[in-house]
Each structure stands twice: as C-alpha cells, then as structure tokens.
C-alpha cells in the first residue's frame with residue numbers, strides 16, 4: 001500500500017498555505033513532516049484526511065483518490081489525531097471504542113471489544129479506562145487519542161505532534177508503540193514533530209516544509225546540517241553517538 005500526496009494546494013480564504021505539496025509514504029514506514037511554526041504542517045495533515053478539501057491536487061491510497069470516498073470510507077482507511085484534542089464527558093473506554101465506529105455494522109462485536117481491550121493494554125490505560133477524559137491531564141488525553149486512532153486500525157495514521165504533551169518516558173513509549181504498529185500492521189504513518197532528535201530516532205523518512213512546498217525529502221541518514229539551516233535559519237552540526245544522529249545547534 002502506498003499513500004501519496006500529489007501537488008496539493010490549499011488556501012484559507014485569500015491566504016495561500018499549501019502550494020503544490022508532493023510526498024509519498026509506503027506501508028511499514030514512518031514519515032516525519034518537519035518545518036517552522038505556521039508553515040502549514042497541520043493544514044497538510046488535515047488535507048490528507050479530507051477534513052480540509054485541497055483546492056487542487058489529490059491524496060491517494062494506492063490508486064484511490066480520497067475525494068471519491070465517503071467520510072466513513074475515509075475513516076476506515078485513515079486515522080487522524082489532531083494537535084488540539086477535543087474533550088467530552090465520555091470515559092476512556094468509550095473514547096477508544098469510538099475508534100471502532102467506522103468498522104461497526106449494526107452492533108459492536110466481540111472482536112471490536114477485544115481490539116479496544118488490547119489497545120488500552122498496549123497504552124497502559126487499563127487502570128484508567130473508567131475515568132472521564134474531561135478530567136485527565138494533557139498528556140493522559142494525548143495517549144487516549146492516539147490509542148483511539150490505533151484501535152481504528154487504519155491503513156494510514158496521521159499524527160499531529162503526537163508527543164507534544166508527553167514526558168520523556170511516555171514520548172519514548174508512545175513512539176515505540178507507533179513504530180510497532182506501523183511495522184506490525186503495515187500501516188503508513190505520517191507525523192509532524194518539532195523535536196528533530198526524537199524524529200531522527202523514530203522516523204524512516206523526512207520532508208522539510210517551507211513556503212507552502214516541500215524543500216527536501218530524504219531518509220534519516222540523508223538529513224544534513226544545510227537542510228536544517230535552510231528551513232529553520234539555524235546553524236547546526238549533526239554528531240553521532242552510539243550510531244544515532246543528534247542535531248546540535250552551534
């Protein structure tokens with residue numbers, strides 16, 4: 001399975017944000033979209049889920065253009081977790097069960113409950129499953145929202161800054177789960193992230209965005225100090241420690 005963004009444009013009224021974005025990611029891969037604040041990373045993720053309709057261009061899973069699918073058909077294929085999580089009075093269990101909604105027919109099956117139980121266990125949320133999500137911390141809520149998207153079992157997982165509210169332990173745990181799900185379920189994962197070092201540790205592919213377009217696309221080993229300086233205007237060095245690249249501002 002291949003997920004492709006083909007020359008996508010998007011404007012908010014007269015404000016042009018995306019100006020012909022191209023990218024593609026295969027099943028089993030994590031692609032990180034990097035770029036400064038306000039360049040349109042969240043807008044691009046919303047266009048990839050058709051929450052926002054591109055003004056031109058297309059978003060394709062294999063040869064299927066998402067614009068031709070109903071909301072429910074898109075939700076079967078694409079899971080999206082926004083940067084700002086909505087809060088309702090539901091319990092953690094019900095919030096995660098909502099991830100099964102695109103798949104359930106007339107009633108929820110044993111299989112749906114099993115998938116929800118497994119997802120809660122994976123995220124270490126079992127003890128919290130009866131707590132209300134409007135009474136949770138920002139980080140706890142972020143885990144619940146990612147857990148729901150994984151219970152959705154999509155082909156494509158879109159995550160907008162999935163670790164922004166998490167402590168160090170949870171950042172690493174959640175990114176490990178995302179990696180395991182991506183490889184195990186053969187999902188194509190696209191995420192945005194500001195932490196270059198965390199992204200270098202977990203993502204397979206990178207795109208660097210500025211001025212509404214992708215400036216560079218490469219794998220983790222291909223990221224250079226010049227790319228980073230060109231996008232963020234900051235001089236950096238990339239040093240290796242125990243085989244892992246680290247970006248160090250000069």
Ligand SMILES: Nc1ncnc2c1ncn2[C@@H]1O[C@H](COP(=O)(O)OP(=O)(O)OP(=O)(O)O)[C@@H](O)[C@H]1O
Nearest residue numbers: 012015017035036037038039040041042043044083
């Ligand atoms: N609903 C909206 N109406 C009008 N302009 C918007 C709207 N949402 C975002 N924008 C503008 O579009 C641009 C891109 O915003 P977006 O949130 O996609 O950027 P981003 O790269 O995700 O930023 P960040 O890294 O700060 O989260 C910004 O200039 C923002 O002010």
